[in-house]
Amino acid sequence: MMKNVNAEIISVGSELLLGQIANTNAQWLSKRLADLGINVFFHHTVGDNFNRLEDVMKLADKRSDLVIVTGGLGPTDDDLTREVAAVVLDKTITTDEEVLRKVEQYFTKNNLRMSENNRKQAHVFSGAKVFYNTEGMAPGMFTSHGQTGWVFLPGVPREMKSLMSTQVLPFLTAHYQLNQKIISKVLKFIGIGESLLEDELSDIIRAQTNPTVAPLAGEGEVTLRLTAKATTEAIGLEMINEVESKILERVGAYCYGADEDSIEYKVFELLREKNMTLSSAESLTGGRFIERIISIPGASSIIPGSIVCYQEESKINVLQIPRKLIQDYGTISKQCASQMATNVLDIMKSTIGISFTGNAGPNAAENKPVGTVFIGIKRDAEEPIIHEYQFKGNRDTIRNRSVKKGFELLYNYLKN
């Protein structure tokens, strides 16, 4: 029923190859095409150079069913897309009178002299389907060459997106008789590494083709993207649910949420449900933990505050850690983490106190190597629970992993 359409995206523009801008057009287009069930197999970026663009187009014509070209349709001499495509696809160029009138009107209205090369923007291929551009001058086009369909779009993101959304996507859906829905769901995991998660699920990941199951690693967490193709949304959702159940049977203990969920948001929700409040005492993380959860609107109902005690003296004077404890065990210790969590809970009058102390680098301190981190959790009158870690990475990574781990610990603690 469904045709398999294999596509590629060609981005034309030397500014991309110089790194002056990121290729966000290719990303945006890829998402839209995936939504239609079109497989994007390649992105190819090339500069404003006749021979190289010609080679790139010839290759695309051979290997792809559908090629989307963005950029190089403007008025200047280095805009070569039409000229090169005319050669590769064996097309003649004509002037679209409607576009030309629009171009001329623009210059008249704005009291500008229209240079000859602006006529180029009205050039189209004979017999092409023309998509008129409401956001700018150069129109989009669709034309065929052998088995391959070619879409040409301006490179300006606003113009490209507008043409694509309102005209090209509906056209492609009809032209390729695409009638499938793409449903996807992202499962989020914490406390399990990417490779271990894949080990646990390797047979599912390998066997699944619809829905597909794709892992992606982030800092301190891993996600799995489930993507189903189906004729209706309901069927797609059912397919996703079935695979999701299989996955959660094995690794559900590490799954904290889906799609837009963040671990800090889940902690926030659990605290709110349980009518609990949270404060932090932060040394190496320097406020980064509390900052993350305060980013959530409504945090004021669950977060009284935090004490950032970066120097030893502020641990003693403000957080009231006994000087003797620091002399005996150091600030980077189980004992100090425990006292920090206990005291911040008392001072902030919260139900839970969490503490972070450790060495984020660059140098060893108190004979503790860079990356040594203690995280303490204290609830009401219970004994504090202290965890010790040895994180890798630079100062920033160590601080980030500490914060992530803090949320993971709290999440597991609150869930049980």
Next chain:
Amino acid sequence: MMKNVNAEIISVGSELLLGQIANTNAQWLSKRLADLGINVFFHHTVGDNFNRLEDVMKLADKRSDLVIVTGGLGPTDDDLTREVAAVVLDKTITTDEEVLRKVEQYFTKNNLRMSENNRKQAHVFSGAKVFYNTEGMAPGMFTSHGQTGWVFLPGVPREMKSLMSTQVLPFLTAHYQLNQKIISKVLKFIGIGESLLEDELSDIIRAQTNPTVAPLAGEGEVTLRLTAKATTEAIGLEMINEVESKILERVGAYCYGADEDSIEYKVFELLREKNMTLSSAESLTGGRFIERIISIPGASSIIPGSIVCYQEESKINVLQIPRKLIQDYGTISKQCASQMATNVLDIMKSTIGISFTGNAGPNAAENKPVGTVFIGIKRDAEEPIIHEYQFKGNRDTIRNRSVKKGFELLYNYLKN
């Protein structure tokens, strides 16, 4: 003298073709290569598929002098870059014992079970130059095939950038005897908008071709990038200095630094020079201000700490703001900001106290519209200075602008 090196960048990863992430690696790499005078002629993105990756690599081997491949070096089954490259470039794969030890140690230290496929991360090509990865597991590599040089790098941006900056770029400079120097300098401005800065400098920006002058706007600050091409570094620097002087004559009052300088680093430097210490009392910013300055290595010498007093009760109990003051003026007030700065200075025993209180949204509070922010600065026995702002934007933007403004105020205060 100068060799012409024509390069391409191959990005491996299905997540790029699904549009889940933008290809920022290719942009970043392109800029760095351009700085060395290397021409980047193509970006080519391909998924985790053996045959397609093989075709893409074969094409690159034919058409380019230098190929940079990122991604696909991880531990999972769909990481295929090494296996495909071994075929295309006719290389044997061996295990690097140093990397393997590191991988094993990581799992042992963190009490994690190491799955068999993690050994893959220690696989390298026989005879390749290996670039050891301090930010992660899989190392980078350089190897040659015929006339073409191949660099392999992990796809995780942090790891890729670190390897590239510290090891690969110096290696390529030596290997290809690159002797065109690209000298660039970024001037950083705060307290002036992008369009005003461009207005002031429009003639210079337009007339300059070597060095070029390119403005870029960020959140709350603007930068100008000056880029000169020259045969020696000394000549390039002289060219830059000349244009820089012209620019600073007009807008020097807003320039706080250059290149890697950040406004928080300049504040840090000024505090250190003057032997001063800084603490913060943060309500709407929730620790984001102190977090930024604690990111700087060595911050412990100037930052005793911070009190994040997000709820009214913690302002009263911990920061000791009189309840009467809050009843009379509210927490979002000049008076509260003043008392917060004064009290945190006393509690943390610092030379300077800074305070942030305001409404970051989403709803109006205490009859103050979203975006109302008070920032207070208190030094020793001097009267606190309070500034009031009305920032635009969402919760995140308002909190960011408040933090940036706090650093700008401190910078100007400390400089004078």
